[in-house]
Structure formats: structure tokens, C-alpha cells
Amino acid sequence: MKNLVIVESPAKAKTIEKFLGKDFTVMSSYGHIRDLAKKDMSIDIANGYMPDYQVSDDKRKLVGELQQAVKKADCVWLASDEDREGEAIAWHLSETLKLNTGNTRRIVFNEITKNAILYAIEHPRTIDMNLVNAQQARRVLDRLVGYEISPILWSKIKPALSAGRVQSVAVRLIVERENEIHDFKSQQYFRITGVFATPNGQVLQAELSTRASDENAAGALLQELAHREFTATQVETKPTKRTPAPPFTTSTLQQEASRKLGYSVARTMQIAQQLYESGYITYMRTDSVNLSEMALGMARDVIGEQFGARYVNTRRYRTKTKGAQEAHEAIRPTNLAVSSIGPDAAGRRLYELIWKRTIASQMADAELQKTTVTIGINGMNETFLSSGEQILFDGFLKVYIESSDDEDGDTNSGTLLPSVETGNIMTLHQAEATQHYTQHPPRYTEASLVKKLEELGIGRPSTYAPTISTILKREYVMKEDRVPQERTLVTLRLQDNTVQRNTRTEKVGAEKGKLFPTDIGTVVNGFLMEHFADIMDYNFTATVEKDFDNIAEGKKEWRNVIDKFYVPFHKNILTTQQTSKRSSGSRLVGIDPVSGKNVYAKIGRYGTLVQIGETSNEEKPRFASMKKGQSIDSITLEEALALFELPRTVGTTAEGKEAVVSIGRFGPYVRLDGKFYSLGKGDDPYEVTLERCLEIVKAKQEADAEKERLKKIYPVNVGEIEGEPVTANIGRFGPYLTFKKKNYRIPKGTDPLQLDLNAAKKIMKIK
Numbered sequence: 188m189k190n191l192v193i194v195e196s197p198a199k200a201k202t203i204e205k206f207l208g209k210d211f212t213v214m215s216s217y218g219h220i221r222d223l224a225k226k227d228m229s230i231d232i233a234n235g236y237m238p239d240y241q242v243s244d245d246k247r248k249l250v251g252e253l254q255q256a257v258k259k260a261d262c263v264w265l266a267s268d269e270d271r272e273g274e275a276i277a278w279h280l281s282e283t284l285k286l287n288t289g290n291t292r293r294i295v296f297n298e299i300t301k302n303a304i305l306y307a308i309e310h311p312r313t314i315d316m317n318l319v320n321a322q323q324a325r326r327v328l329d330r331l332v333g334y335e336i337s338p339i340l341w342s343k344i345k346p347a348l349s350a351g352r353v354q355s356v357a358v359r360l361i362v363e364r365e366n367e368i369h370d371f372k373s374q375q376y377f378r379i380t381g382v383f384a385t386p387n388g389q390v391l392q393a394e395l396s397t398r399a400s401d402e403n404a405a406g407a408l409l410q411e412l413a414h415r416e417f418t419a420t421q422v423e424t425k426p427t428k429r430t431p432a433p434p435f436t437t438s439t440l441q442q443e444a445s446r447k448l449g450y451s452v453a454r455t456m457q458i459a460q461q462l463y464e465s466g467y468i469t470y471m472r473t474d475s476v477n478l479s480e481m482a483l484g485m486a487r488d489v490i491g492e493q494f495g496a497r498y499v500n501t502r503r504y505r506t507k508t509k510g511a512q513e514a515h516e517a518i519r520p521t522n523l524a525v526s527s528i529g530p531d532a533a534g535r536r537l538y539e540l541i542w543k544r545t546i547a548s549q550m551a552d553a554e555l556q557k558t559t560v561t562i563g564i565n566g567m568n569e570t571f572l573s574s575g576e577q578i579l580f581d582g583f584l585k586v587y588i589e590s591s592d593d594e595d596g597d598t599n600s601g602t603l604l605p606s607v608e609t610g611n612i613m614t615l616h617q618a619e620a621t622q623h624y625t626q627h628p629p630r631y632t633e634a635s636l637v638k639k640l641e642e643l644g645i646g647r648p649s650t651y652a653p654t655i656s657t658i659l660k661r662e663y664v665m666k667e668d669r670v671p672q673e674r675t676l677v678t679l680r681l682q683d684n685t686v687q688r689n690t691r692t693e694k695v696g697a698e699k700g701k702l703f704p705t706d707i708g709t710v711v712n713g714f715l716m717e718h719f720a721d722i723m724d725y726n727f728t729a730t731v732e733k734d735f736d737n738i739a740e741g742k743k744e745w746r747n748v749i750d751k752f753y754v755p756f757h758k759n760i761l762t763t764q765q766t767s768k769r770s771s772g773s774r775l776v777g778i779d780p781v782s783g784k785n786v787y788a789k790i791g792r793y794g795t796l797v798q799i800g801e802t803s804n805e806e807k808p809r810f811a812s813m814k815k816g817q818s819i820d821s822i823t824l825e826e827a828l829a830l831f832e833l834p835r836t837v838g839t840t841a842e843g844k845e846a847v848v849s850i851g852r853f854g855p856y857v858r859l860d861g862k863f864y865s866l867g868k869g870d871d872p873y874e875v876t877l878e879r880c881l882e883i884v885k886a887k888q889e890a891d892a893e894k895e896r897l898k899k900i901y902p903v904n905v906g907e908i909e910g911e912p913v914t915a916n917i918g919r920f921g922p923y924l925t926f927k928k929k930n931y932r933i934p935k936g937t938d939p940l941q942l943d944l945n946a947a948k949k950i951m952k953i954k
Contacts, residue, residue, distance in 0.1 A: 191260035193253065195219075195267045195276050198464035199299065203266070206301040214256060216267070220246045221279050223326065228334045236327055236749045242283060254284055262290045264308070269295035269515065270472055271325075271739060272649055274318035281314060288313070298521045299466040321739035327749055328352065328731070332722065335760045336715070343769050344710055345792055349661060353646050353654050355715055356728050358663045360639060361631055362704045362712045369820075371627035377405035377620040377679070381571055383417065383562065384614040389605035391613070393562055393573035402677055405620035409681040411567065417613040420563035420570070427576070429553040431583040433476035433504040434517035434545050437648035438641045440471070443544070445634030446590035448536055449700075451666075452633045456652045458537045459518070467528055468541055469519050472648040476504040476517045478545075485523040486549035494585060500551040519545040547587035554580040558604045562613050575602035618681040624674075630701040633666070644729030663708030669698035706795045706819045710772035718763045722756070777824035784808075786827050788819040793852055795819060797827040812850050829873070834858075838877030846880045848872045859884055906944030913947050915939035924950060 189210040194200050200213040207213065221242045223229040229239040242250055257263055263286055265277035277293055280286070292311035296303040332352045340348035379395040399405035435443070437456075444455040459471035478486070483501050490499045504517070520542050528538050555576045562571035578584070607613075631639065637651045646654060658664045671694035678689045704712070715723050722728075731752070737743040773789040776797070784800045791810065795817070800808030811830035813822065834849035840859070847858045848866070855872035856863045857880040864887045866872060870879065902914040905924070913926045915933070922933040924947055931951045933939055942950075 189261045190264060191256050191262070192264040192266050193280055195273070196460075196464055198461065202299050202464060202466045203304060206304045212256065212260075214253060216253070216276065216280060217246070217249060219276055219279060220250055220253075221283055223330055228330060230327055230330060232753070235746050236753070238323060238327055240279065240282075250283060253280075257284050257286065260290075262292065264311070265291065265293045265314070266295075266307070268472075269297065269470060270649060271318045271322040274315055275322040275326075278314050278316070278319045297515045298469040299464065300521050303521075317741045318739050320745040321735045324738050324745040324748055325735055327745075328752060331749070331753055331756070335757065336719065336722075339718075339760070339763055339767070340711060340714070342764075343767055344714060344771070345707070345790055345794075348707070348711060350711070350715060350719075351654075351657065352722060352728065352731070353640075353650055354657045354661075354663075355712070356645055356723060356725065357636065357640065357654050358658055358704065358708050358712050359716070359723055360636065361658075361664055361702050362709050364628060364631060365704050365709075368627045368630065373624045373627065375622060375624050376400060377402065378623055379405065379408060379618065379620045381412070381562075381615055381619075382617045383571075384616055385605050385607055386611050387606070390616075391560065391573055391605050391607065393560065393571035396570045396572055399620060402622070402679070405622075405679055406686055409618055409620055409679055409686050412564070412615065412618050413681055413684045415567060415615075416565040417571070417615055418563050418565070419560055419607050419609055419611040419613055421561040422558070422607050422609050423561075424556060424558045426579075427555050427557045429555060429582075429584070431502075431547045431550060431552075431587070432544065432589045433502075434478060434519055434548045435541055436474055436476060436517060437472050438474075438637050438651065440518055440541070441637050441651060442634040443540060443590060444537060445632060445700075447540060450533075450537070451655075452637060452652045453656050454533075455537065458533055462534055462538055462541075466521060467525075467534075467538055468521060469516050471518055473515065473518060474648055475506045475515055477506060477515070478504070478519060478548075479516055482516070482519055482523065482545075483549065486546060489523050490546060490550055494550070497580075498550050498582065498585070500582075501549055504548070517545075543587040547583040550583035550586060551580070553578060553582040553584045560604060560607050573604060575604040577603050620679040622677040624695075630698060630703065632700055632702065636702060643725050644732055645725065647732065647735075658708070662705055663711060665703050665705055666700055667698065667703055668700065669696060671695055671697035706772060706790060709820075710770060710790050713772070714767075714770045718767055719759065721759075772819050774819050776822060776827050779828065786824060788813070788822050788827060790819070797822070797830050799831065833872060835873070837875065837880055840877075840881070846877055846884075848875055848880065857883060900940075903940060905942050905947045908944075908948070908953065913944065913951075915942055915947075926951060926953075 190207075190212065192200075192203065192207065192211055192213045193216055194203060194213065195216050195218050197215045197217070200215045204211075204213045221240045223238055224241045227239075229241070231237040231239065263284075265280055265286075267273040267276040267280075273295070281291060292308075293314050294307040294311050296307040329352050333349060336350040337348060340350060377399040379399065381393050381395070383391045383393060385391060395408070399408055432439070440459065441452045441455050444450040445452070450458070456471065459468065462468045463471050483503070487499050487501060518541055520538065523542070523545065526539070526542050528535055555578055557574065557576045559572065559574045562573070564570065629635070633655050636655065640646050640651065640654070659666060673692050674695050675690050675692055678691060680687045680689065712723075734743060734748045738745045738748060771789040771791070773787050776786045776788050778784070779786050779799050782799065787798045789796060789798060791812075793812070795813040797811045797813060798808045800806065802808055809831065811827075811833065813830065817826065834847050837846050837848050837857070839845055844860050849856065849858070850872055851863075853865070855866040855870065857866060857875075858864075859880070864880075864884050866875060866883060870883075897917045902916045902925070905913040905915055907913065908926065911927055913924060916923055916925055917939070920932075921935070922937070922939040924931040924933060924942075926947075933942070933950060937946075937950075
């Protein structure tokens with residue numbers, strides 16, 4: 188072996204191998220080969236915040252294989268990703284494998300193409316310790332925050348909670364938005380529109396410049412309009428242009444993939460990673476909107492060939508995001524001549540989105556003509572306004588239109604207005620006042636949360652997806668849909684000088700894929716806001732990100748940045764441990780009519796619960812777990828008291844044994860004859876019948892009996908290979924083969940008892 192190339196992903200290794208000759212061997216590190224130990228803080232605070240990195244147990248064998256490969260190589264090429272995380276992976280490899288700087292090269296590339304790989308090999312560099320230290324600083328600071336705050340949350344709220352510098356701020360955004368929605372007071376208004384006839388008989392729709400506050404005011408306005416004359420007082424026609432959006436960054440790709448394709452942030456990044464590692468797109472974690480000269484040239488050729496020279500408009504975008512750490516290139520296809528790929532549907536859809544956005548960014552502006560007609564009302568200050576636009580030249584719109592989070596678009600947008608001249612008398616055919624209500628601020632989607640985090644300068648391209656995944660996994664936030672509710676609206680119509688009143692229904696309040704804070708998330712956020720306001724401050728979190736950027740640029744020393752943060756932070760930790768009170772988010776729901784005791788909703792050791800009575804009294808209070816979907820803030824007294832109906836006797840079997848349903852630590856169950864059986868996901872413990880309980884018991888008993896039967900049969904010896912036995916077994920996920928302490932899944936439909944050694948070898952792919 189002359190050259191050993193180490194990358195962090197097997198898929199990336201496979202793609203790179205195609206471009207390098209027989210003198211190169213490509214191996215994968217499968218991400219980081221070492222990290223801070225999970226059980227301990229693993230940071231020596233007294234010794235300058237020195238991290239204690241350890242090779243994880245599952246990577247020991249791999250490290251051994253890499254060490255053997257290094258010994259045989261004349262030159263080692265570290266080819267991990269070009270960002271801080273990739274630089275840190277390269278450094279950890281160098282440290283762990285004890286690589287010799289004399290025959291070790293660091294190479295980076297923005298795309299996995301033959302030209303990019305060969306260029307990188309011709310232009311190697313050394314490991315950039317500024318980038319490594321920026322990554323170390325983030326890792327150490329986040330570990331300090333998590334390991335020092337989390338135990339306080341365990342003792343003051345409930346076990347198994349965690350805090351994080353970025354995740355906690357993301358939860359704060361969602362909680363505060365929910366509070367805004369809770370405090371929002373919806374107000375009605377009436378929107379007044381008119382249908383006019385021009386002198387040549389064409390129809391024009393317009394809206395009154397003011398809105399009525401209630402039904403009486405709307406009716407009075409319509410009556411006024413019945414006796415007025417209308418004149419076109421101003422007709423303004425002006426050319427306008429629409430400019431394409433820049434190429435994708437990580438953030439904008441996540442937002443558009445959510446809006447256009449319905450992908451979660453994590454799914455978008457997973458697919459983009461696969462596209463990058465397969466050589467289809469450039470690196471997918473970037474703040475940059477810049478395109479290389481080569482990409483600009485490709486775009487010119489493709490646009491000119493497919494759409495014509497008039498559609499070409501070369502643009503050189505510049506990154507506005509301050510401290511952009513991956514300021515190399517935007518996300519684009521590696522070959523713009525390829526507009527689609529296959530056969531994977533999800534990958535193809537994301538690739539086509541990236542292709543369209545990139546091509547559109549290099550196309551001519553769309554040319555439009557915007558017309559605004561103002562209709563004056565004789566004797567009144569109000570006016571009617573109508574606007575529309577006509578596309579004269581489609582330009583980039585031929586390929587791509589950017590989506591928006593705004594759910595209330597301009598209803599007249601794109602409408603071509605009839606010919607009207609200033610001074611034309613307009614005839615009012617019909618006027619209508621429709622009731623509307625002001626809308627509360629929208630809840631965040633994953634995409635709009637990423638947009639907000641980026642606006643505030645919180646996090647970087649590599650952190651958006653894991654931040655959202657963490658707060659969902661920790662159940663501080665839920666992603667849910669909400670069904671719409673019907674609402675009756677009033678419509679007043681002026682026709683033949685009389686006002687007619689009608690009603691109609693509309694569906695409102697539909698939510699799809701929105702982020703809602705859980706009770707736990709709300710309580711944890713409240714506790715952190717009270718005791719760790721600095722860490723929860725948006726400006727502080729953004730400032731820390733700038734510090735990391737300065738470390739990456741060599742302007743700051745990483746230990747000084749950590750020390751400046753940690754000294755006051757640790758002092759606050761000690762104070763909070765000693766002085767803060769237990770927080771359960773307790774809310775007085777009402778008074779139990781039977782006992783006369785207070786009823787509370789609160790956070791308990793294992794989740795949200797309802798409590799009857801006081802914990803300070805000698806007589807112990809009673810507790811009941813809340814149902815899924817119930818909340819501390821919204822549960823009613825009636826709903827709370829209904830929770831105490833458990834444990835519930837659902838009936839007696841033919842043998843005279845009682846079946847009792849209740850909820851335990853691991854969920855709802857039925858107890859029969861001293862044994863416990865979990866209810867199914869769709870079974871409500873408050874409504875489940877005796878018949879259904881007996882079905883569950885019977886199914887569990889049959890499954891247990893089958894397990895016992897299989898235990899007596901398996902393992903079965905299939906044969907031997909070089910003196911080592913091959914056995915067939917049955918596990919929780921189905922049948923499998925075991926050979927040399929490795930397991931191999933047996934395909935569905937194959938009877939393990941009918942396997943011979945040749946069939947087993949094929950399954951294990953052993954010659």
C-alpha cells in the first residue's frame with residue numbers, strides 16, 4: 188500500500204475510490220473515533236479545561252484496523268469534511284493513530300468529483316488547529332453547561348432532564364411563542380370589497396381602503412355606498428422586476444425542503460448527506476451563497492442551451508451572514524448539466540429542488556407590469572383600491588418560484604386588470620362586507636424555527652438539525668397536527684340598494700407539523716429563565732457563536748473564552764443549588780367536591796399528574812397520571828377528577844377472577860390473577876371492556892407459550908466452517924444465524940429449521 192486515504196463515511200469512501208488509482212486505499216473512520224466519555228464530565232477544569240478524550244468501545248476494533256493500515260502506508264491522507272467538525276475528526280485520527288507529520292497530509296474538497304479530489308491531492312495542507320480548537324471550545328462549553336445544569340434539573344424538577352446551550356434557547360423561542368398565542372385576543376373586523384363595471388363593460392374587483400370594526404359599522408358603510416358615485420381618480424402602471432433568490436445555504440435548503448417537499452430538517456440533511464457522498468451535490472453544511480467560476484460557467488451553458496441567451500444573467504452573490512464558517516460555496520449540483528437523478532424518489536426530489544434553485548439564481552429577472560387603480564367615492568374620504576400584475580417576460584420564473592412562510596398572500600397578485608383610464612366613471616354592481624378575525628402569531632415549524640435561530644445568530648449550519656432532533660427526543664417539544672374548528676362568519680351584501688345578511692362557516696385553527704411546547708418543556712424553560720437568564724439570553728448565545736468564529740480565525744484563545752464563561756457560570760450553579768426551590772409548574776385546578784381538598788396539576792417524578800390534597804398534610808395526597816394530550820395549563824376540574832377512576836374493575840371472569848385496569852410507570856395495563864398485561868396503543872384504560880382485556884391476556888399468554896416452545900428448539904446447529912459452529916436462533920426481531928460471535932438476519936419466509944450449511948453461507952455471504 189502506497190497511500191492510505193481516511194474519510195469519515197463509508198459512502199464517501201466508496202465514491203472517492205472510483206476516482207483514485209490502484210496506489211490508493213480508502214478507509215472510513217465512521218465519524219469520530221474518540222470523544223468525551225459519556226459517563227463523566229471528562230474535562231479537567233483545574234488544568235485549563237483539558238478534555239479527556241476516549242476511544243469508544245465500538246470503535247476499538249476499527250482503530251486497530253486503521254493502525255495496521257497506517258503501518259503499511261507510505262503516506263496517509265486525512266480527507267474528512269472541510270468544516271470544524273471535519274477538521275476535529277482529522278485531528279483525532281492524527282492523535283489516536285499517532286500519525287507522523289512527515290508523511291501525513293490533510294486534504295479538503297467542497298465536492299466529491301474527480302477534478303476536486305485530484306486538485307485536493309495536489310494541494311494538501313496541515314491540520315488547522317484554529318478550526319480544531321473552535322470545535323473543542325463548542326464541545327467543552329456545551330459539556331460544562333449540560334453536566335452542571337442537568338443535575339439541578341433532576342433535583343428541582345424531575346429525573347432524566349437535560350439542558351443545553353442551544354437547545355434550551357430553541358425551547359425558549361417555542362414557549363414564548365405559545366405564551367404569545369395564549370395571551371392573544373382575537374378581534375373581529377369586516378373587509379369590504381366591491382365589484383365595479385368599467386365604461387366598456389369589463390369587471391374590476393377592488394377593496395375599500397378602511398375596514399369596519401363590527402357588523403353595525405360595516406352595514407352603515409354599505410348603506411353609504413348605495414347612494415354614492417365612483418370615479419377612477421388614479422391609474423398607475425409601472426414596470427417592475429422580480430429577482431431570483433440566491434443559491435441554497437444549509438438554512439434556506441432546510442426551509443424550502445420543508446415548505447415544498449414536506450421534509451423535516453433532519454430528513455433533509457440525511458438526504459443531502461447521501462447526495463453529497465454520492466458525488467451529486469457540493470458540501471451541504473454551508474453559510475455561503477457564493478458560486479465558483481466553474482459553476483457560473485456551467486450555469487451559463489445550461490441556461491443558454493435550454494432556454495436561450497435572453498434568460499442568462501450571471502450573478503455573483505456574496506454571503507451576508509457574519510462569521511460564516513463554511514464560506515466556500517453554496518449548495519449546488521456538481522454537474523449542472525444533470526437536471527435529475529434516480530432512482531431514489533426522495534433523493535431525486537431534493538436534487539431537483541437544488542438544481543432549480545441554482546439555475547434560477549443565474550437567470551434573468553422576471554419583468555412585470557404592475558397596475559394600481561384608485562377609485563374615489565364622491566363625498567367620502569375612503570377609496571377603493573385594486574392592484575394586479577402582468578408578466579411580460581418570465582425570466583427565472585420559468586424554472587423556480589421561492590415559497591414563503593406567509594400564509595396570507597396577496598389575493599390580487601398575478602391578476603391582470605381591465606383597461607381603465609383616469610376620470611372613468613365606475614358603476615358599483617355589488618359591495619360585500621365579510622367578517623374576519625385577526626390571527627394569532629403562527630407557531631413555529633421546523634423550518635421557521637431554523638430561520639429564526641439563524642436570524643438571531645444562534646447555532647451554525649451543522650447545529651440546526653441536531654438541535655431540533657434533541658428537543659423533540661427530550662420531549663420538551665412536540666411536533667403535532669391540530670384539526671380545524673368550524674366558525675360562523677357574517678356576510679353583508681349590498682345589492683339593489685339593500686343590505687342582505689347571510690352567514691357561512693369556515694374552518695380555522697388547522698395546524699400541520701407545528702412545534703408545541705410540552706408541560707415539561709415549559710416548566711424547565713421557566714426554571715432556566717429564572718436562575719440562568721444569561722445562558723437563556725439570545726444575545727449571549729449569539730455572542731458565544733461569534734467567539735467560536737474568532738477562535739476559528741485565530742483571533743481568540745479557546746481556553747480564555749471558556750474561562751470567561753465558566754467562572755461566573757459555576758458560581759451561579761452553586762448559588763442555585765443552595766437557594767432555588769423545587770419547581771413542578773403546579774397549578775390549582777379547583778376543589779374536589781367530595782373531599783373538599785384542593786386539586787392540582789403538576790410535574791411529578793415520572794411525568795405530568797393530578798394531585799388531590801396537600802403534600803404538607805399528615806394525610807397523604809392522592810395522585811393520578813394525566814392522559815396523553817392533557818396539559819397542566821388547560822386540564823379542567825372535571826377532566827382531572829375523572830383520572831381518579833383508576834384503578835378500575837372492568838369485570839369478573841367465568842372463574843370469578845377480577846380484571847383491573849390501571850396506569851403504571853410503563854403505561855396502562857390490565858391486572859388479572861396477580862399478573863400484569865400491557866394494554867395496546869389504541870386501548871383507553873378508562874373505556875376498555877372486559878372482552879378486550881381478555882383478548883390481550885390470551886394473546887400475551889399464547890406469545891409467552893410460543894417463546895417457551897422455541898426456547899426448547901433453539902439454538903439449532905446448522906453445521907461447521909473451519910471448526911466453528913453455525914447456529915440458527917430466534918430473537919425478538921426474528922430468526923438469525925450466529926457464526927464467530929456475529930449475527931446474520933435470516934430472510935423473511937425462510938424456515939430456520941430447513942437451512943443447510945450452503946444456504947447459511949449464502950445468507951452470511953461467506954464463500
